[in-house]
Structure formats: C-alpha cells, structure tokens
Amino acid sequence: MSDxxxxxxxxxxxxxxxxxxxxxxxxxxxxxxxxxxxxLYTSAILWxxxxxxxxxxxxxxxxxxxxxxxxxxxxxxxxxPAFTNSFGYGWAxxxxxxxxxxxxxxxxxxxxxxxxxxIFGTVFWNVGVTAGVIAILAGKxxxxxxxxxxxxxQAILFAGFVLVGAWVATMFRLRRPGxxxxxxxxxxxxxxWFAWLYSAANLMIGVVHVHGVVQAVVGAWYANNFLSLWxxxxxxxxxxxxxxxxxxxxxxxxxxxxxxFWSFALLAGWTGMTRLIGGPLPAWLITVSIVANIMxxxxxxxxxxxxxxxLRGNYNLIYFSPTIRFxxxxxxxxxxxxxxxxxSSLRSVASITQYTNxxxxxxxxxxxxxxxxxxxGSIYYIVPRLVGCEWLSSRLISLHFLxxxxxGGLVILTTxxxxxxxxxxxxxxxxxxxxxxxxxxPFIVGRCIGWIFLIFGHLFFALHFLTMLLRLGRPxxxxxxxxxHHEEGAH
Amino acid sequence: MSNPEDLQQTQAAHEIxxxxxxxxxxxxxxxxxxxxxxxxxxxxIPLWLMSLFGLVLCFGSYYLGNFNGGFSGDVYNERAxxxxxxxxxxxxxxxxxxxxxxVEAGKKVFLQNCAVCHQPTGTGIPGQYPPLVKSEFVxxxxxxxxxxxxxGLQGPVKVEGVTYGSAAMPAWEKTLNDKKIATVLTYIRQxxxxxxxxxxxxxxxxxxxxxxxxxxxxxxHDLLAVPADATLEGGTPAAKPEAKPEAAK
Amino acid sequence: xRFSTLFAGIFLTFALAWFGExxxxxxxxxxxxxxxxEDGGDIYPVNNSGIAARGRKIYVAEGCFYCHTQQVRGSQxxxxxxxxxxxxxxxxxDYIYTDPVVLGLTRNGPDLANMGNTELVDSSTGKKxxxxxxxxxxxxxxxxxxxxGSAMPSFSYLFEKRKIVGQRSEDALKLEGEYAVxxxxxxxxxxxAKALVAYLMSLDRSHALKEVKQExxxx
Numbered sequence: 001m002s003d004x005x006x007x008x009x010x011x012x013x014x015x016x017x018x019x020x021x022x023x024x025x026x027x028x029x030x031x032x033x034x035x036x037x038x039x040l041y042t043s044a045i046l047w048x049x050x051x052x053x054x055x056x057x058x059x060x061x062x063x064x065x066x067x068x069x070x071x072x073x074x075x076x077x078x079x080x081p082a083f084t085n086s087f088g089y090g091w092a093x094x095x096x097x098x099x100x101x102x103x104x105x106x107x108x109x110x111x112x113x114x115x116x117x118x119i120f121g122t123v124f125w126n127v128g129v130t131a132g133v134i135a136i137l138a139g140k141x142x143x144x145x146x147x148x149x150x151x152x153x154q155a156i157l158f159a160g161f162v163l164v165g166a167w168v169a170t171m172f173r174l175r176r177p178g179x180x181x182x183x184x185x186x187x188x189x190x191x192x193w194f195a196w197l198y199s200a201a202n203l204m205i206g207v208v209h210v211h212g213v214v215q216a217v218v219g220a221w222y223a224n225n226f227l228s229l230w231x232x233x234x235x236x237x238x239x240x241x242x243x244x245x246x247x248x249x250x251x252x253x254x255x256x257x258x259x260x261f262w263s264f265a266l267l268a269g270w271t272g273m274t275r276l277i278g279g280p281l282p283a284w285l286i287t288v289s290i291v292a293n294i295m296x297x298x299x300x301x302x303x304x305x306x307x308x309x310x311l312r313g314n315y316n317l318i319y320f321s322p323t324i325r326f327x328x329x330x331x332x333x334x335x336x337x338x339x340x341x342x343x344s345s346l347r348s349v350a351s352i353t354q355y356t357n358x359x360x361x362x363x364x365x366x367x368x369x370x371x372x373x374x375x376x377g378s379i380y381y382i383v384p385r386l387v388g389c390e391w392l393s394s395r396l397i398s399l400h401f402l403x404x405x406x407x408g409g410l411v412i413l414t415t416x417x418x419x420x421x422x423x424x425x426x427x428x429x430x431x432x433x434x435x436x437x438x439x440x441x442p443f444i445v446g447r448c449i450g451w452i453f454l455i456f457g458h459l460f461f462a463l464h465f466l467t468m469l470l471r472l473g474r475p476x477x478x479x480x481x482x483x484x485h486h487e488e489g490a491h
Numbered sequence: 492m493s494n495p496e497d498l499q500q501t502q503a504a505h506e507i508x509x510x511x512x513x514x515x516x517x518x519x520x521x522x523x524x525x526x527x528x529x530x531x532x533x534x535x536i537p538l539w540l541m542s543l544f545g546l547v548l549c550f551g552s553y554y555l556g557n558f559n560g561g562f563s564g565d566v567y568n569e570r571a572x573x574x575x576x577x578x579x580x581x582x583x584x585x586x587x588x589x590x591x592x593x594v595e596a597g598k599k600v601f602l603q604n605c606a607v608c609h610q611p612t613g614t615g616i617p618g619q620y621p622p623l624v625k626s627e628f629v630x631x632x633x634x635x636x637x638x639x640x641x642x643g644l645q646g647p648v649k650v651e652g653v654t655y656g657s658a659a660m661p662a663w664e665k666t667l668n669d670k671k672i673a674t675v676l677t678y679i680r681q682x683x684x685x686x687x688x689x690x691x692x693x694x695x696x697x698x699x700x701x702x703x704x705x706x707x708x709x710x711x712h713d714l715l716a717v718p719a720d721a722t723l724e725g726g727t728p729a730a731k732p733e734a735k736p737e738a739a740k
Numbered sequence: 741x742r743f744s745t746l747f748a749g750i751f752l753t754f755a756l757a758w759f760g761e762x763x764x765x766x767x768x769x770x771x772x773x774x775x776x777x778e779d780g781g782d783i784y785p786v787n788n789s790g791i792a793a794r795g796r797k798i799y800v801a802e803g804c805f806y807c808h809t810q811q812v813r814g815s816q817x818x819x820x821x822x823x824x825x826x827x828x829x830x831x832x833x834d835y836i837y838t839d840p841v842v843l844g845l846t847r848n849g850p851d852l853a854n855m856g857n858t859e860l861v862d863s864s865t866g867k868k869x870x871x872x873x874x875x876x877x878x879x880x881x882x883x884x885x886x887x888x889g890s891a892m893p894s895f896s897y898l899f900e901k902r903k904i905v906g907q908r909s910e911d912a913l914k915l916e917g918e919y920a921v922x923x924x925x926x927x928x929x930x931x932x933a934k935a936l937v938a939y940l941m942s943l944d945r946s947h948a949l950k951e952v953k954q955e956x957x958x959x
Contacts, residue, residue, distance in 0.1 A: 026522045062848070065883070065893045072897045077803020106528065139801035143840035172743070180743060182531060189750045196754060200762070210766055212835040216843050217765045221758075229754070244529035251531035258741070259536065265749060269757025278817035279843060280830045283560030283569035285765055291555045297547045301540060347569070351818045355809050355847040385521050426847055427819040429863035429957070433850045438889035440848075477520030564768030565951045567831050570816055602858075603784060607792060607942040611858035616873055616938060617910050619791060653910075661789065671781050 032111035036118035040098035047090025054083035056451040063444040108175030124160030186237030194230040224272030252309035260302035274345040293345035300338040326377030333369035358419030389473030391480035403457015410450030418443030597678025621650040634721040637698035643708030669695040694723035784947040787837040795939025809844030885919035898933035
C-alpha cells in the first residue's frame with residue numbers, strides 16, 4: 001500500500017504536495033528499470049516469435065507429415081519439444097521475470113538497485129535457452145516434458161535465475177516496512193517457488209538419478225508446478241495489480257484475497273499427478289492429486305470473485321483500455337482453464353481425455369490464453385513508462401488482440417475438441433488406429449489456421465514493440481486507447 | 492518556482508521529457524495521469540462462497556477417504572477391495588494352474604529371456620541375431636547348445652550359411668537354473684518346425700560340471716571343435732538316435 | 741500481512757507438497773527390485789541389452805514418446821486392454837530399468853508398451869498385433885505405406901537409399917505400389933534404424949506380476 005500518503009496526511013502544511021513525491025518516486029523507479037526490463041522484454045518477444053514459428057511447423061506436420069520432411073532437425077518429435085521449451089522458458093519465463101521485477105519495484109517503492117545482476121541473469125538465461133533449443137533439435141533432448149534441456153543448460157538457466165532471484169530478495173529486504181500488497185505475496189511466492197522447483201527437479205532427476213516411474217512423478221510434479229506455482233502465480237499477481245490500478249478502485253475484499261492466496265499456496269503444488277491418471281502409479285498418489293484439483297475450486301473462485309467485483313462499474317474499460325482488455329481476457333481464461341482442469345481430473349472423464357490433445361489444450365489455455373494475455377496487457381501498460389512515449393497505433397494493438405484472441409482461441413478450441421474425439425475413438429475397440437488418426441485431421445487443419453492468426457498477431461506486436469524500443473512512439477500525454485470513447489485520466 | 496519553471500511544469504503535464512535528464516521534477520505524462528497504487532477493501536467473505544467451500548471440502552474428503560488404496564505403493568486400482576460389482580474382469584491368476592509340460596515351461600523362459608533378441612518367432616534379426624529356426628546349432632549337438640547357453644557366445648557365427656556377429660550372446664548360467672535351461676532348449680528344439688529331441692536337466696547339470704572352470708564365453712571356433720554328434724550324460728532313452736549313452740569329449 | 745508470516749507460509753506449503761509428491765513416492769517406488777519366483781529364477785523385468793538399449797536412446801532422441809505412450813491402463817481406467825494393447829495394467833515395476841522413463845503423454849498413435857508381444861490381438865482387425873522387423877522398417881521409412889492416413893513423420897534419414905550393386909541386400913525394404921523405390925535402387929536400414937526396431941520388438945510388459953491382475957479383453 002502507498003504508505004506515503006497516510007504518513008503525510010498528518011502534516012497538512014507540507015509545502016510540496018504528497019502526490020508529487022509519489023510521482024517522482026515512480027519516475028525514478030521506471031527510469032532505473034529501463035535497461036534491464038527492456039532487455040528482458042526484447043529477448044522474450046524474440047523468443048515469442050521463434051516459438052510461434054516452431055509451433056506452426058509442428059501443427060502443420062501433424063496434418064502434412066511430409067512438410068519439411070526428411071530433415072532430422074525438423075522431425076515432429078524434436079520440433080514439438082523445441083516449441084514448448086522455447087515458449088515456456090524463452091518467452092513466458094522471461095516476460096514473467098520482467099513484469100514481476102517491475103511490479104516488485106513499484107510495490108516495494110524502491111528503485112532498482114544493482115541492475116547488472118538482472119542484465120547478467122538475462123544473458124545467462126538467453127544463452128541457456130538458445131543452447132537448449134538447439135540441443136533438442138539436434139536430438140539431445142532428455143526425454144522428460146519441460147525438462148528436455150541437457151544438464152549443462154539447466155545449470156546455466158539456474159545460475160541466471162539465481163541472479164534474478166537474488167535481486168528480488170534484495171528488493172524485498174529494502175522495501176518500505178509495513179503491509180505487503182496482495183501482488184507481492186504472489187510474486188514472492190513465484191520467485192521463491194521456482195528456484196526450489198527447478199533445482200529440486202533437476203537434482204532429483206539429473207544428480208540423484210531417481211529411477212523408473214519416480215522420474216515420471218518428479219516430471220509431472222515439475223511440469224504442473226512450472227505452470228501453476230511459477231507462471232500462474234506471476235499472472236495472478238499481475239491481475240491483482242492492474243485491475244485496481246487502471247480502474248482506480250480497491251480490490252473487492254482483502255479477506256478473499258488472503259484466503260485465495262493461502263489455499264492456492266497449499267493446494268496448487270499437489271495437483272500434478274492428474275497428468276498420469278491411469279498410469280503406472282499407486283492409486284493414492286493419483287487420488288491425492290484429484291482431491292487437490294477438486295479443492296482448487298476454493299482459490300479459483302475467490303480470485304475470480306475478487307477480479308470480477310473489483311472491476312464492477314468499470315466494465316467499459318474492457319472496451320477501450322488495451323491493458324484491461326488483455327488482462328481481463330486472461331482472468332476469464334484462468335477460470336475456464338481451471339474449470340477444465342477440474343473436470344478432466346475426475347477419473348471418469350479422464351478415461352476419455354487422458355493421453356489426448358485435451359491435456360495439451362488445457363496447458364495451452366493456462367500458458368497462452370491466461371498467462372500470455374495477462375503479460376501482453378502488462379507490457380502495454382509498462383513499456384510507455386520505460387521509453388517515455390506512447391504506443392504508436394491503437395489499430396496495431398487491436399490487430400494483435402484479434403490475432404491472439406481468435407488465433408489462440410481457435411488453436412485451443414480445435415485441440416480441445418480434437419482431444420475429446422481422439423479419446424473417445426481410442427476407447428472404441430472397433431476403431432483401428434488408422435481411423436482414429438484420420439478422425440483428427442479436420443481438427444488439426446483448424447489448429448493450423450489458428451496458428452496463422454497467431455503468427456500475424458505476434459508479428460504486429462513485435463513490430464509495435466520495436467517502434468517503442470526505437471523511441472518512435474507517440475510523444476503525447478494521452479495514452480493509446482481503443483477508439484470507442486476517450487475518458488480523461490483513464491490510465 | 493519562477494515563471495518559466497511553472498510554465499514548464501504545466502507543459503510537462505502533457506509532454507514527455509525526452510532529454511531523460513536526472514531532473515526528475517519533470518515527470519512524464521504517463522506517471523502524471525496514473526492512479527494511486529492498488530489497495531484493498533475489507534469486505535467479508537460472502538456466505539454462499541463459504542457454503543460452496545464447505546461442500547467442496549466434504550466432497551474432497553469423501554473422495555480421498557474412498558479411493559486412497561490404503562496409501563500403499565502396491566495398490567494400483569483405486570477400486571480394489573470395493574466389492575465385486577466394481578471390479579470389472581478377473582482374468583487368469585498369476586500362478587500356473589496345474590502342472591505344465593517341459594515345452595510350456597520352456598516357452599515361458601524363452602519369451603522372458605530370449606525373445607528380446609531371437610524374437611518370439613525364433614527368426615532373429617537379419618545381421619544382428621541368428622535365427623533358431625532350422626539352425627544347425629539348435630538341431631545338432633546338445634553339448635554345443637549347452638555350451639552356448641551356459642557361457643555365452645562372442646564373435647561372428649555362421650548359421651545356415653549366413654554370418655551374424657555384431658551382438659554378443661550373454662551367459663545364462665547364473666540367471667537360469669538347470670531346469671530352465673533344459674526346458675528352454677527343449678522348447679526351441681521342437682518349435683517352428685524344428686524336430687529334435689528334448690534335453691533333460693541332468694544333461695545340463697553334467698555340462699555345468701564339465702565347464703565349471705571356463706570363464707570366458709565361447710567363440711565359433713570353440714563350438715566347431717566339439718564334434719557335431721557330441722552328447723551329454725543323462726540323456727533320456729526316448730531321445731533321438733544320436734544321443735549315445737557315453738559322453739563324448 | 742507480516743513478511744515473516746508470508747515467507748514461512750510460502751516455504752512450508754511448498755515443502756509439504758514437495759515432500760508428499762516426490763519424496764514419499766521415491767521412498768515407496770524408488771527401490772523396486774525385479775520380481776523373481778521361489779528359485780530365484782524367472783526374473784522380470786530384465787534390462788535391455790545390446791542394440792535394444794541403444795534403440796531406446798534413439799527412441800528418446802527422435803521424440804517418439806510425444807505421440808506414442810508406453811503405458812497400459814487397467815480396465816477401470818479406459819479401453820486399453822479391450823483394444824489388445826496389453827494383458828494387464830502396467831505398474832511401477834515394469835519401468836525400473838527404463839531410463840528415461842518414456843511413458844508418453846499423448847496418443848497421436850497407438851500405445852507401444854507391448855509391441856513385442858506375440859499373443860495380443862488387435863481388437864479392430866482381429867489379427868495378432870505383433871509385427872515383424874520388415875513391417876517396422878517399412879513403417880519407419882514410409883509410414884503411410886503401412887498405416888493409411890498415418891500422421892507419423894517419415895524417418896527416411898535412418899535409412900540409406902543406394903544403387904543396387906550386384907545382388908539386392910537382404911536387409912532391403914520391400915515397398916510396393918506408390919511407395920516402391922525406383923528400379924535399380926534399394927533402401928537399407930542403417931544401424932540406428934536396426935537398433936530402434938530391435939528396441940521396439942523387445943517391448944513386452946505382459947509378464948504376470950503379483951501386484952496387478954491379468955485381464956482379458958471384453959468380447
């Protein structure tokens with residue numbers, strides 16, 4: 001909370017206005033954040049483009065297996081993990097770190113100290129992801145989902161993250177004493193949890209060498225927590241910041257937020273084994289995860305009630321504020337993703353959806369429709385404050401939104417429905433493998449169309465970002481809003 | 492404070508400080524129009540939400556209590572021990588029903604140990620593992636066969652005129668007992684069109700004794716040094732005519 | 741809330757889940773030994789040896805597990821057994837020598853856990869599911885020649901297309917119709933292809949285990 005206001009209310013005769021001090025503080029923070037944050041965002045967006053291309057190639061290859069065929073580097077079994085890893089580590093993790101850093105700085109009311117820590121961390125991270133993606137394409141993948149990077153790459157990535165994490169810890173120590181705002185809980189959690197998560201998973205699999213299905217258990221635990229305790233946590237923290245910030249209204253209920261955070265922290269780590277329903281695991285392990293998934297209704301419902309009711313009265317912001325449009329889209333997508341996760345974790349539903357594209361669609365809902373959209377919204381808010389000019393064209397933002405929302409929506413929907421059809425077909429003993437595979441074809445064609453939309457959406461976004469990087473944006477005091485109506489002081 | 496500064500302040504409200512100077516009194520317009528940092532109101536948790544959570548907790552506890560399989564590492568079916576209506580099919584038990592013949596036992600041993608390389612059809616893999624179908628080693632001397640099984644085989648070997656040699660055959664004397672070696676050899680000698688006699692466990696015991704000092708696996712040369720009609724002690728009388736009662740060198 | 745409370749909570753909740761979901765399963769399942777019968781024989785499972793072990797590495801390198809699973813669900817979980825993919829649910833003991841454990845996550849293609857088993861019957865065709873090496877080679881080189889409409893990529897780089905010198909090689913693939921090789925040329929698998937096929941044909945997880953029931957397909 002902005003304690004500076006409460007403190008100075010007692011000295012009514014202060015010559016300099018309280019809000020001036022606050023504004024100066026924010027300007028200092030933004031200025032100090034410029035270099036590391038722009039570096040993180042630029043590398044993240046470059047990886048977004050790379051992974052979009054890899055994802056499109058993978059989608060086309062599922063329908064036209066001879067597309068770019070015969071090239072070992074581009075076989076589906078290598079392009080697919082290259083896509084997921086470049087998207088998850090190259091784009092998602094870096095934009096998470098960037099937005100997380102800015103939020104921590106703003107909410108701690110301290111400007112960035114030691115930006116070199118962050119710059120080095122980003123360099124390590126990018127070197128690691130590049131080496132890792134090349135290694136996967138060369139056939140050196142490790143065979144565990146989300147942990148395919150070879151050992152030395154994992155070490156480089158971890159070193160980079162430690163630098164960033166050390167920075168976050170420093171900021172927490174230096175922060176103004178008093179209550180920490182809701183977002184800070186999620187951010188503190190996310191950075192701490194990812195450090196432990198990444199090191200524990202790699203140590204258990206790579207150093208201690210757990211055997212057999214325990215590898216799958218650790219892998220599922222990691223993959224699930226990567227999405228929930230790292231990315232989702234940052235995403236929720238960001239939504240908790242931007243909705244009240246842009247609308248100027250307080251978060252609906254502190255008590256709900258508190259309940260939401262603690263139930264999330266308690267339960268989210270246990271939900272991983274639903275990826276292995278029906279697999280060679282003892283029944284208790286899977287049941288525990290299913291129960292955790294059911295109980296996740298509690299944090300998801302509280303968080304959604306908070307989001308929706310905080311924005312109450314300001315729903316028109318969705319129409320003309322790019323930040324709120326992307327962020328609120330993400331919030332709704334989070335609810336949808338959680339609902340799907342809950343339903344598919346029940347064993348009776350899982351007998352159809354397990355081992356199908358349904359699980360892929362669910363992950364994509366979380367990592368794209370929820371997390372990436374929230375991050376797009378945060379970039380649209382933060383970057384003008386870093387470069388000192390406004391976004392060039394609301395039409396470009398609009399095109400980005402269309403590409404991302406419709407493209408992403410099409411990809412996810414076709415993958416989801418295709419997965420259900422696939423699962424039902426595999427469960428039908430009369431249907432031969434050949435027929436099952438052919439029944440998927442129309443869904444994959446739809447998926448490819450969605451990917452084309454995504455390519456265009458991301459390209460427009462990247463070009464727009466480039467103009468801002470070159471300080472070619474609009475030199476104006478008014479923010480770039482969607483052209484419905486203009487309201488003074490909307491941002 | 493002086494007039495030009497005031498003017499610049501108001502201009503700054505709508506302009507950007509491109510000079511990016513350290514003079515932060517000229518804050519740029521985005522900061523200027525920002526609302527205050529987020530804070531939260533103190534609305535209590537609604538009753539309907541609490542009731543929903545209570546229901547969720549109840550259902551979760553019920554599910555955990557019912558399907559936990561005793562938290563044992565050996566229970567893979569969450570419906571185990573829940574009454575016969577939920578257990579779907581009961582297939583064949585894990586124990587063998589009734590006594591089985593040497594051939595049946597041998598087939599099991601073969602499928603578990605040998606089929607990996609020699610294939611369930613006994614055809615091997617061209618260039619890698621020799622076939623057992625119509626193989627002169629399988630259908631020939633029991634002694635040569637026992638040698639191969641007990642100590643293993645290294646180096647190239649010619650079977651049916653074709654040379655195989657990239658993979659070595661491991662020794663089985665430690666993994667398989669006499670009975671198992673005898674039954675598997677019996678099995679391969681009369682499966683897939685082979686029609687040779689059976690081999691008894693006593694013969695394998697004799698072979699084991701004979702070669703107990705041999706450490707390395709054999710080469711083809713060693714095998715061919717043993718006469719093609721060499722037999723092992725302890726052969727059954729119903730064996731084919733080549734099995735002579737005396738053991739050859 | 742106070743920062744010390746926050747940090748303690750963040751630490752403890754994660755520690756609890758980490759312990760319960762990774763350490764406890766490792767204690768329960770991390771040291772499983774192969775099952776043996778009373779005489780110490782009939783050991784199951786045994787580790788892949790020879791080129792089958794190398795074949796598993798190629799299976800991982802080519803990312804086969806992104807489209808194929810290697811786990812059979814029990815009848816309470818799906819129709820895997822009815823399809824003829826296995827005679828029982830696969831359990832932890834089946835995988836003690838599989839490193840990395842290639843359980844797979846998506847079934848863009850059929851399950852492979854029992855690809856080397858000769859007894860199982862494919863429910864949709866009524867024929868035995870087992871395929872010989874020649875089928876595997878043809879399928880890897882040109883998947884659509886064996887499975888109509890297959891989305892599997894063609895692993896032609898695991899093979900060598902060369903001019904026939906003298907006699908046709910014994911290893912040469914027999915492809916017909918529109919997939920046939922032109923006159924004077926033959927396609928021969930290289931050592932990677934042979935290792936991969938040896939691995940695929942070694943996959944058999946139907947051996948009876950005490951902790952799980954054998955099941956028969958519903959007819």
